[in-house]
Amino acid sequence: MRPFSISLVSLVFILVTDASLSPFVLHEKRDAIPSDWARKRKHDSSVVLPLKFALAQSNIDQIEQFLYDVSHPQSPNYGKHWTPGQVATSFAPSNETITTVRNWLLTSGVDAARIKSSPSRGWLEVSSTVGEAEELLHAEYYVYAHNTGVEHTACESYHLPAHVAAHVDFVTPTLNFDARLDKRSEQVSTSEAVRLVNAPNIAAVSDASPNLIDICNQSITPICLQTLYSVNNYTPRATSQNSFGIVAFTPQAYLQSDLNIFAKALSPGLYNVTPKMVSIDGGVLQTAVQDSAHNLESDLDVQYSMALVGPNQTVTLYQVGDINGGANMDNFLDALDSSYCSYLGGDDPTYDHVYPDNNPGGYQAGKDCGTVKPTNVISVSYGYNEAWYSSFYAGRQCSEYAKLGLMGVTVLFGSGDSGVAGVDGTCLSGDGRFAGSVVFNPTFPSTCGYVTSVGGTQVVAGKTVYDPESALDVVNNNGAAVYSGGGFSNYFALPTYQQDAVSSYLKTNAPMYPNGTWHSAGDSRAYPDLSANGANFVVVIDGNGFNVAGTSASTPVIGAILTLVNDARISAGKSPIGFINPAIYSANFANAFHDITNGSNPGCGTAGFSAAKGWDPVTGLGTPNFTTLVQNWLAMP
Numbered sequence: 094m095r096p097f098s099i100s101l102v103s104l105v106f107i108l109v110t111d112a113s114l115s116p117f118v119l120h121e122k123r124d125a126i127p128s129d130w131a132r133k134r135k136h137d138s139s140v141v142l143p144l145k146f147a148l149a150q151s152n153i154d155q156i157e158q159f160l161y162d163v164s165h166p167q168s169p170n171y172g173k174h175w176t177p178g179q180v181a182t183s184f185a186p187s188n189e190t191i192t193t194v195r196n197w198l199l200t201s202g203v204d205a206a207r208i209k210s211s212p213s214r215g216w217l218e219v220s221s222t223v224g225e226a227e228e229l230l231h232a233e234y235y236v237y238a239h240n241t242g243v244e245h246t247a248c249e250s251y252h253l254p255a256h257v258a259a260h261v262d263f264v265t266p267t268l269n270f271d272a273r274l275d276k277r278s279e280q281v282s283t284s285e286a287v288r289l290v291n292a293p294n295i296a297a298v299s300d301a302s303p304n305l306i307d308i309c310n311q312s313i314t315p316i317c318l319q320t321l322y323s324v325n326n327y328t329p330r331a332t333s334q335n336s337f338g339i340v341a342f343t344p345q346a347y348l349q350s351d352l353n354i355f356a357k358a359l360s361p362g363l364y365n366v367t368p369k370m371v372s373i374d375g376g377v378l379q380t381a382v383q384d385s386a387h388n389l390e391s392d393l394d395v396q397y398s399m400a401l402v403g404p405n406q407t408v409t410l411y412q413v414g415d416i417n418g419g420a421n422m423d424n425f426l427d428a429l430d431s432s433y434c435s436y437l438g439g440d441d442p443t444y445d446h447v448y449p450d451n452n453p454g455g456y457q458a459g460k461d462c463g464t465v466k467p468t469n470v471i472s473v474s475y476g477y478n479e480a481w482y483s484s485f486y487a488g489r490q491c492s493e494y495a496k497l498g499l500m501g502v503t504v505l506f507g508s509g510d511s512g513v514a515g516v517d518g519t520c521l522s523g524d525g526r527f528a529g530s531v532v533f534n535p536t537f538p539s540t541c542g543y544v545t546s547v548g549g550t551q552v553v554a555g556k557t558v559y560d561p562e563s564a565l566d567v568v569n570n571n572g573a574a575v576y577s578g579g580g581f582s583n584y585f586a587l588p589t590y591q592q593d594a595v596s597s598y599l600k601t602n603a604p605m606y607p608n609g610t611w612h613s614a615g616d617s618r619a620y621p622d623l624s625a626n627g628a629n630f631v632v633v634i635d636g637n638g639f640n641v642a643g644t645s646a647s648t649p650v651i652g653a654i655l656t657l658v659n660d661a662r663i664s665a666g667k668s669p670i671g672f673i674n675p676a677i678y679s680a681n682f683a684n685a686f687h688d689i690t691n692g693s694n695p696g697c698g699t700a701g702f703s704a705a706k707g708w709d710p711v712t713g714l715g716t717p718n719f720t721t722l723v724q725n726w727l728a729m730p
Contacts, residue, residue, distance in 0.1 A: 509578020
């Protein structure tokens with residue numbers, strides 16, 4: 094899938110500087126400063142910064158073709174996933190690329206001793222002053238201030254020589270602002286099941302748990318999900334060969350005491366069972382601070398992931414970042430892929446926390462690069478606003494998810510909790526990119542066509558788990574509504590596997606909003622891909638029961654279900670399912686989802702999109718029927 098940026102359409106122009114030199118062309122341009130940031134001052138030209146050139150990868154234009162070859166149901170190579178070595182050698186930058194960029198720097202007056210190349214040859218770095226960087230890139234650098242007081246170095250556009258531009262994905266620091274991770278789940282009002290969890294005689298809840306199925310429209314427990322998605326009667330058989338991972342970012346951490354209370358009440362087999370914790374960049378299960386801000390997300394993910402796959406299937410907890418600075422998705426991806434680590438990765442202070450961390454109490458060892466084997470399924474309950482990144486930067490990270498898919502890894506992201514608004518509830522404004530004054534704000538990485546985006550549903554009030562669900566629509570304890578994120582990318586083109594589904598929706602259900610409210614051309618990646626219940630999950634947090642809502646609840650549910658599908662395939666001597674999108678959108682899986690046709694995802698002063706028959710940008714293809722999914726995937730090679 095190719096990335097594209099609406100903001101760059103028709104904006105490329107030539108700056109003629111010297112007839113003896115290649116003319117400069119606009120490489121990237123930002124149309125607006127992200128919300129909560131403001132330009133503070135012109136940057137001091139004498140300040141030194143690490144100017145990094147992300148070199149274009151070989152064969153990257155074929156990555157979609159490669160991925161479909163091992164992921165599409167009709168491909169003769171379905172399930173024949175690549176090794177990490179095959180991935181690394183296939184996409185390494187060419188000698189021509191390295192030479193072209195290096196020679197330009199040398200002829201521009203950069204001393205050879207200041208040009209560093211990464212071991213994987215993925216990037217070139219120049220120790221440069223701000224003034225020199227401005228001359229090299231035909232840019233102007235400013236200091237920007239966040240409303241929290243944090244300052245940041247960036248420019249609003251930059252240029253490269255025409256003969257160099259094709260060999261560079263992007264340059265940092267330039268356009269991108271700090272990628273702030275956003276916790277998806279929200280606490281909502283308590284109900285009967287939560288009061289039971291809080292009851293002094295907690296063992297009584299375990300004895301009464303079969304009756305909890307009668308109140309799934311008020312409080313979701315594991316038995317509700319098992320019944321909703323037909324998982325009740327499956328017993329895993331290949332647990333030692335299978336794997337399932339969830340991602341957490343320090344200082345957020347789960348508490349084993351919370352898991353034990355949850356297990357005793359709702360999943361007895363989990364009592365005293367622990368996830369396999371893998372520390373990345375000094376990740377720790379901190380217990381010094383215990384509150385919902387630090388424990389809610391991880392408690393939710395661990396409790397439901399482990400409850401749904403059962404006590405015999407190990408769940409890997411990727412705990413990323415030290416207690417001082419935490420981390421983001423790039424730090425996690427560094428640990429999975431050493432080539433990505435040296436290509437951009439966690440040593441860029443503009444975006445990622447730097448390791449070793451020389452601050453007092455920081456993690457002193459070097460960053461983790463290619464030290465972690467990815468699990469078959471990875472569930473991530475965090476995300477960003479797509480607009481925080483440039484299209485080039487988002488495209489580079491998106492390609493990394495495609496590489497994981499090539500290796501047979503299923504990567505899941507929650508679609509968001511603010512409907513068509515961004516992960517922080519904000520919308521894009523009239524900034525030159527659109528004509529409208531309030532514009533839908535899509536979430537990333539859900540807009541990357543190489544991940545599977547998970548939306549949210551709920552049991553309708555007054556109904557049961559045997560009735561059709563509706564799109565997620567609950568009110569949290571702050572009085573704010575929680576809606577399933579969904580919509581259309583402003584950066585990424587429409588994937589081939591999604592063309593028929595999106596075209597069908599837009600023909601009959603496209604909302605009539607003013608031009609520019611959303612990317613309505615029908616040529617961009619749409620999300621989510623599928624959904625699961627995300628309302629009123631009973632979660633034990635800091636020893637107490639709460640109901641929690643959001644697509645961060647839906648995502649590990651889908652992750653657990655797909656892990657069980659992998660178990661069935663591995664037991665039959667077959668490969669893991671890997672990147673699932675080409676399969677689930679195909680005719681082979683037309684019967685594998687419960688279609689959700691009720692509800693919407695409001696935001697940005699609108700009613701958002703509406704759920705409809707077939708795929709829609711609220712609940713995707715619908716919720717899973719586990720029995721049918723297993724049957725369909727077992728019928729494939």
